[in-house]
Amino acid sequence: MDYKKLIADKLSKSIELETSQIEDMLEIPAKAEMGDFALPCFKLSKILRKAPTMISDMLSEQFETDNAIEKVQSVNGYLNFYLNKQNASADVLSKILSEGENYSKSAEGKDKTICLDYSSVNIAKPMHIGHLSTTAIGNSLSRIYKHLGYNTVSINHLGDWGTQFGKLIVGYKMYSSKKQVEEGGIAELARIYVQYHVDAENDETMDDDARAWFKKIEDGDAEALELFEYFRALTIEEVSKIYAMLDVKFDSYNGEAFYQDKMQPIIDELEEKGLLVEDQGAKVVMLDKYDMPPCMILKKDGASLYATRDMAAAQYRKDTYDFHKCLYVTAYEQNLHFKQFFKVLELMGKDYSKDLVHVNYGWVRMEDGSMSTRKGTAVELKDLINKAIEKSLNIIEEKNSELENKQEVASIVGIGSIIFAALKNNRIKDMVFSWESALSFEGEAAPYVQYTHARCSSVLTKSDISLDGKTDFSTLDNEDAGKIITLLRDFPEIIKSAAERYEPSFITRFSIDLAKTFNKYYFEHRIIDDDGEEKVRARLILAQCTKQVINTALYLIGVKAPDKM
Numbered sequence: 213m214d215y216k217k218l219i220a221d222k223l224s225k226s227i228e229l230e231t232s233q234i235e236d237m238l239e240i241p242a243k244a245e246m247g248d249f250a251l252p253c254f255k256l257s258k259i260l261r262k263a264p265t266m267i268s269d270m271l272s273e274q275f276e277t278d279n280a281i282e283k284v285q286s287v288n289g290y291l292n293f294y295l296n297k298q299n300a301s302a303d304v305l306s307k308i309l310s311e312g313e314n315y316s317k318s319a320e321g322k323d324k325t326i327c328l329d330y331s332s333v334n335i336a337k338p339m340h341i342g343h344l345s346t347t348a349i350g351n352s353l354s355r356i357y358k359h360l361g362y363n364t365v366s367i368n369h370l371g372d373w374g375t376q377f378g379k380l381i382v383g384y385k386m387y388s389s390k391k392q393v394e395e396g397g398i399a400e401l402a403r404i405y406v407q408y409h410v411d412a413e414n415d416e417t418m419d420d421d422a423r424a425w426f427k428k429i430e431d432g433d434a435e436a437l438e439l440f441e442y443f444r445a446l447t448i449e450e451v452s453k454i455y456a457m458l459d460v461k462f463d464s465y466n467g468e469a470f471y472q473d474k475m476q477p478i479i480d481e482l483e484e485k486g487l488l489v490e491d492q493g494a495k496v497v498m499l500d501k502y503d504m505p506p507c508m509i510l511k512k513d514g515a516s517l518y519a520t521r522d523m524a525a526a527q528y529r530k531d532t533y534d535f536h537k538c539l540y541v542t543a544y545e546q547n548l549h550f551k552q553f554f555k556v557l558e559l560m561g562k563d564y565s566k567d568l569v570h571v572n573y574g575w576v577r578m579e580d581g582s583m584s585t586r587k588g589t590a591v592e593l594k595d596l597i598n599k600a601i602e603k604s605l606n607i608i609e610e611k612n613s614e615l616e617n618k619q620e621v622a623s624i625v626g627i628g629s630i631i632f633a634a635l636k637n638n639r640i641k642d643m644v645f646s647w648e649s650a651l652s653f654e655g656e657a658a659p660y661v662q663y664t665h666a667r668c669s670s671v672l673t674k675s676d677i678s679l680d681g682k683t684d685f686s687t688l689d690n691e692d693a694g695k696i697i698t699l700l701r702d703f704p705e706i707i708k709s710a711a712e713r714y715e716p717s718f719i720t721r722f723s724i725d726l727a728k729t730f731n732k733y734y735f736e737h738r739i740i741d742d743d744g745e746e747k748v749r750a751r752l753i754l755a756q757c758t759k760q761v762i763n764t765a766l767y768l769i770g771v772k773a774p775d776k777m
């Protein structure tokens with residue numbers, strides 16, 4: 213039952229507006245005493261030329277209550293609607309029960325495509341803790357959009373272009389070998405790169421060599437390309453293992469190198485439109501009118517830049533996927549970069565520039581104050597994941613050593629914990645990663661929510677009463693159950709606003725609220741009791757629906773929910 217629509221339908225008899233327009237004006241009040249839905253009548257004052265209080269008084273008189281909406285009240289210019297609790301509860305619970313994992317899905321995205329550029333790692337560099345947010349946010353948004361019926365394209369815009377690859381080849385030839393790289397993987401490539409920089413300080417010829425090797429890559433020299441491809445493939449192979457652990461998938465690994473031959477049309481167009489100006493030999497687009505420094509398009513030697521490649525990528529994605537929106541999940545340090553090239557595309561008259569969105573986020577640091585390990589390198593994501601699994605296993609050994617498949621559950625809980633921690637607060641906030649809070653069974657953390665899910669499962673297996681049959685929902689006529697049901701009913705709205713604001717944290721926080729609310733109910737009410745099958749059934753249905761919605765919520769943020777833990 214779509215209550216908003218029902219209310220809007222009835223109101224449309226008194227207000228000359230489309231039902232859908234009225235529907236959009238309806239809100240969910242912050243406090244339960246204010247009803248289940250409210251119409252803020254100031255939104256209508258302009259149209260009806262009356263004071264909000266007069267409008268709400270008038271509408272409340274004209275509104276006909278029924279079995280679903282049993283009461284309306286006019287308070288200070290707000291019209292508050294109260295649902296018939298028992299009917300409403302029965303309604304939403306039956307809906308969740310019958311729709312299962314499809315509950316809260318929608319078709320709003322039908323025939324629309326969202327491109328998501330996230331994780332976007334750099335070749336020859338290990339993934340570090342900074343990649344956790346972009347990967348978790350991007351993956352969650354892609355699941356959320358799919359849930360809302362959109363097509364999605366997940367793109368790993370690899371950092372695989374630039375003079376650093378010339379340096380890597382020089383370093384490789386000086387200090388390493390195929391065998392060493394095979395054994396050491398990305399870590400070996402990173403070692404080569406560091407060593408190169410140490411030695412190049414005292415030897416200028418090294419940078420000249422590196423430039424020459426990069427030129428060879430650009431010109432398609434066989435040896436240079438072979439090495440470059442080798443480093444690239446090796447990096448993808450290694451990061452793919454991490455993605456597999458995180459259950460993250462990409463549709464495309466087209467990175468910066470891919471756009472090498474796709475920039476010329478953009479440069480020509482900039483030239484034609486008179487947007488390119490010379491600046492000390494380089495070519496730039498001036499953005500002073502927009503309070504930004506110039507956006508550099510070509511270097512003095514004619515080489516392209518990060519922004520040039522991003523512009524070619526945006527055009528390619530529009531041509532290939534005809535996106536409704538293209539999201540870039542990248543740290544806020546790159547705010548200027550995105551503002552600049554979005555603006556340049558706008559100046560070129562590209563209509564789609566308005567559909568490009570920089571989904572930015574803050575930094576992550578370990579609680580010991582550093583982002584670094586003793587070795588002096590950034591905390592690697594792989595190590596963080598392994599440590600999380602190990603710590604979870606220890607906790608499981610302590611709490612429930614009898615559990616079957618402990619290793620599997622430890623991995624679900626460990627990995628879930630770090631993803632959950634990364635998605636707990638508004639993405640723009642900087643965050644300090646704390647093991648204690650990430651792995652908490654009592655606080656606002658994955659294990660707490662996962663444990664609530666397992667608790668629901670366990671209750672359900674303890675009773676052999678089928679969920680199908682005559683049900684007495686009056687047993688749910690209490691404040692604690694009412695709060696759970698309200699949350700369950702609001703879930704689809706939460707998902708919608710998470711998508712609108714690009715905020716997976718809305719769903720993370722919702723999952724915490726639902727878990728807390730259910731646990732309060734669980735400790736204060738008996739679910740399996742001897743007051744008759746029809747009442748027990750209603751309470752089991754409540755547990756089943758809570759389990760389902762927690763499961764979906766966690767899925768949407770990229771976290772798995774075990775049945776036992």
Ligand code: ARG
Binds near residue numbers: 329332333369525542
């Ligand atoms: N590789 C870049 C970095 O590590 C992120 C790329 C983001 N995506 C983009 N289209 N610019 O900073």
